[in-house]
Amino acid sequence: MVLDVRGLTMDFGGLRAVDHVDLQINDGEIVALIGPNGAGKTTFFNCVTGMYTPTAGSVTIQKPGTDPRTITNMRPHLITAQGLARTFQNIRLFPEMTVLENVMIGRDCRLRAGILGAIFRDKRTRAEEEQVVLDAYRALEIVGIGKWANETAKNLPYGAQRKLEIARALATEPFLVLLDEPAAGMNPQETRDLVGLIRRLRSEHNLSIFLIEHDMSLVMTLSERIYVMDYGKLIAVGNPAEVRKNPAVIKAYLGEDVSA
Amino acid sequence: MSDTAQTIRPTLNRHVDFARRSLLISIWFAILTFPIMVMRADVAARSIVWRWSNLVWVIAGTFVGSWIWRVALERKKNGGGNPSGPGSRGIAAVRARIAILTRQRHFTLGSFIVLAVVIGIFPFAGGMWQTNVMITALLYVVLGLGLNIIIGLGGMLHIGYIAFYALGAYSYALLNQQFGLNFWMALPVGALIGGVASLLIGIPVLRLRGDYLAIVTLAFAEITRLVLENWADVTGGTAGIRSIPRPTIPGMRMTLPQTTVFIYFTMIALVVFTIFVVRRLENSRIGRQFVAMKEDVIAAQAMGVNVAKTKLTALGLGGVWAGMAGVVFAARTTFINPASFSVWESIIVLCTVVLGGMGSIPGVIVGALVLILVPEYLRAFVQFRMLLFGAILVTMMVFRPGGIIQKRRRAYTISSVEKQQAVTESGDLSIEG
Ligand SMILES: Nc1ncnc2c1ncn2[C@@H]1O[C@H](COP(=O)(O)OP(=O)(O)O)[C@@H](O)[C@H]1O
Ligand SMILES: [Mg+2]
Numbered sequence: 055m056v057l058d059v060r061g062l063t064m065d066f067g068g069l070r071a072v073d074h075v076d077l078q079i080n081d082g083e084i085v086a087l088i089g090p091n092g093a094g095k096t097t098f099f100n101c102v103t104g105m106y107t108p109t110a111g112s113v114t115i116q117k118p119g120t121d122p123r124t125i126t127n128m129r130p131h132l133i134t135a136q137g138l139a140r141t142f143q144n145i146r147l148f149p150e151m152t153v154l155e156n157v158m159i160g161r162d163c164r165l166r167a168g169i170l171g172a173i174f175r176d177k178r179t180r181a182e183e184e185q186v187v188l189d190a191y192r193a194l195e196i197v198g199i200g201k202w203a204n205e206t207a208k209n210l211p212y213g214a215q216r217k218l219e220i221a222r223a224l225a226t227e228p229f230l231v232l233l234d235e236p237a238a239g240m241n242p243q244e245t246r247d248l249v250g251l252i253r254r255l256r257s258e259h260n261l262s263i264f265l266i267e268h269d270m271s272l273v274m275t276l277s278e279r280i281y282v283m284d285y286g287k288l289i290a291v292g293n294p295a296e297v298r299k300n301p302a303v304i305k306a307y308l309g310e311d312v313s314a
Numbered sequence: 315m316s317d318t319a320q321t322i323r324p325t326l327n328r329h330v331d332f333a334r335r336s337l338l339i340s341i342w343f344a345i346l347t348f349p350i351m352v353m354r355a356d357v358a359a360r361s362i363v364w365r366w367s368n369l370v371w372v373i374a375g376t377f378v379g380s381w382i383w384r385v386a387l388e389r390k391k392n393g394g395g396n397p398s399g400p401g402s403r404g405i406a407a408v409r410a411r412i413a414i415l416t417r418q419r420h421f422t423l424g425s426f427i428v429l430a431v432v433i434g435i436f437p438f439a440g441g442m443w444q445t446n447v448m449i450t451a452l453l454y455v456v457l458g459l460g461l462n463i464i465i466g467l468g469g470m471l472h473i474g475y476i477a478f479y480a481l482g483a484y485s486y487a488l489l490n491q492q493f494g495l496n497f498w499m500a501l502p503v504g505a506l507i508g509g510v511a512s513l514l515i516g517i518p519v520l521r522l523r524g525d526y527l528a529i530v531t532l533a534f535a536e537i538t539r540l541v542l543e544n545w546a547d548v549t550g551g552t553a554g555i556r557s558i559p560r561p562t563i564p565g566m567r568m569t570l571p572q573t574t575v576f577i578y579f580t581m582i583a584l585v586v587f588t589i590f591v592v593r594r595l596e597n598s599r600i601g602r603q604f605v606a607m608k609e610d611v612i613a614a615q616a617m618g619v620n621v622a623k624t625k626l627t628a629l630g631l632g633g634v635w636a637g638m639a640g641v642v643f644a645a646r647t648t649f650i651n652p653a654s655f656s657v658w659e660s661i662i663v664l665c666t667v668v669l670g671g672m673g674s675i676p677g678v679i680v681g682a683l684v685l686i687l688v689p690e691y692l693r694a695f696v697q698f699r700m701l702l703f704g705a706i707l708v709t710m711m712v713f714r715p716g717g718i719i720q721k722r723r724r725a726y727t728i729s730s731v732e733k734q735q736a737v738t739e740s741g742d743l744s745i746e747g
């Protein structure tokens with residue numbers, strides 16, 4: 055089990071955005087979290103990745119081959135260093151930096167150079183910097199946007215910006231990647247590419263994937279297990295076939311086409 | 315055929331609209347300035363002189379100014395910033411040329427030698443007054459480059475920067491007075507004090523952003539000044555500290571002009587050192603962290619950047635340069651008092667960074683030189699100095715918010731062998747998708 059969340063609760067003033075959610079992800083699994091808008095999915099991500107401090111509950115991670123670690127209340131950059139990486143629902147790139155530099159920031163938690171290294175540029179720092187460029191470029195090639203390495207990030211087409219976010223997350227060397235609506239705003243071709251990419255991440259790079267998505271066909275084809283949230287609560291868990299038939303899910307999505 | 319008619323009609327309408335607005339503005343401005351521009355009390359005759367001709371000038375001047383402003387604004391909006399855009403040809407061409415000039419950043423050896431010679435000859439050819447003016451300008455270059463680490467690179471709007479300059483100056487003055495430390499010993503101590511103070515002030519304001527940070531740092535600068543003013547036993551209060559020794563080459567007696575030249579070259583060395591360090595920082599892991607933090611704090615920390623540490627690094631590094639500049643300042647004026655470190659000084663340094671181009675080293679240097687040298691050489695207009703200053707800044711912010719010389723990101727080269735290797739390792743992309 056790479057992620058084990060127990061009783062996670064998040065209150066905003068009087069609003070309970072996440073209500074006692076239990077969720078587990080096994081090594082190498084692709085798991086989806088779905089639910090209507092405002093169900094609390096993004097808030098759940100933010101609690102797991104340390105962006106928010108949850109009101110109650112615990113988050114435990116276990117990198118394959120190591121001991122489990124509780125990361126509740128840990129600061130976000132330390133959680134990232136533990137091997138959890140995420141993307142954002144509303145793309146959050148560093149718009150004025152180049153594509154490559156964006157990914158190099160992803161490498162940051164694996165680097166060691168400090169101020170003195172920057173000023174004196176000793177051998178180790180230089181070697182590290184060369185390696186960063188290569189590693190970052192490799193991450194770009196994985197998502198297929200290496201040709202844009204020196205382009206300013208904000209100038210990329212929308213689909214490529216989403217891919218860049220994934221590349222940046224990969225650069226942190228995660229074992230679990232959290233994708234918040236990765237297909238949002240993509241055209242059908244781009245979505246198909248994305249499905250291929252996510253499968254490849256799992257099969258070739260041994261990653262576990264946890265994604266929030268509204269595109270039901272993507273969720274149903276890609277994920278092995280699906281968690282469904284509504285009003286902050288989990289209302290269903292299961293494989294795609296089970297979830298599709300679940301009356302509570304159908305009710306929550308009243309009017310929306312779950313069987314797509 | 316009707317094509318031209320269609321483009322002319324809206325243009326005409328627009329200009330009618332401009333005229334109407336400009337007229338309204340000029341009338342408003344005339345009313346606003348009526349008491350000072352038109353009325354004048356003749357004390358001897360105990361009557362008021364009405365200068366109606368001034369009214370005409372005010373209205374005409376404002377009208378034309380406002381019209382030009384509007385046309386320029388619209389050109390900018392129509393893609394004037396982008397040389398290939400559909401903006402007006404003339405301005406676009408000039409812009410393109412400027413863009414090319416500012417793009418050719420790499421000093422060729424020739425221009426480098428010319429620059430070095432000019433810098434070397436300047437104090438001998440220019441005389442004492444010129445050299446002193448240049449020393450002041452160079453002090454602001456160092457201050458600007460230091461503040462640029464905090465604002466331009468780190469993205470923190472710090473308005474209390476001058477406090478660390480004051481700390482540097484007072485640490486030299488006091489250490490010399492009490493313990494007889496000379497300039498060269500005081501320089502690193504001032505740097506350390508500036509850096510540490512900046513860091514300590516940074517800790518409580520880590521969570522603050524934007525305007526809040528600006529207000530708090532502003533308050534801090536005022537507090538520092540007030541402490542210097544009121545802690546008279548140590549700092550000498552408003553009277554300040556006198557007869558601070560000028561820097562010398564140990565064991566050498568120098569005349570005043572010689573010392574001035576010596577300080578000039580010390581400042582040149584300090585500027586070169588600053589440029590060297592800031593450049594290296596920029597092109598390093600630290601520099602990347604700064605920029606990422608500036609562009610999106612949330613994303614930066616989500617990607618594993620320790621934002622608190624990065625902020626403190628920027629603040630500490632910025633403080634170091636203020637401290638050093640402060641030591642030089644105390645040594646060259648030989649007299650300091652709290653009045654030299656008013657918030658106004660902070661604002662000037664801030665302006666050099668903003669005017670020149672945030673985050674860009676040549677930009678900040680040009681900004682500092684323009685802002686310090688132009689007023690010095692335009693002493694004749696001294697009463698309009700502030701007005702001019704304000705007008706330049708507003709114009710800059712509207713038409714070239716990135717500063718005179720905008721920052722460009724560095725491109726990396728990846729060899730084709732390495733590219734090939736990366737492609738192979740990332741798996742063949744054409745199989746899936
Ligand atoms: N920072 C916040 N402060 C207050 N309320 C928030 C905050 N973030 C999210 N919420 C609220 O929590 C609920 C869940 O939001 P969110 O997690 O974004 O939903 P989803 O991602 O499922 O669409 C919404 O009602 C939203 O308004
Ligand atoms: Mg959401």
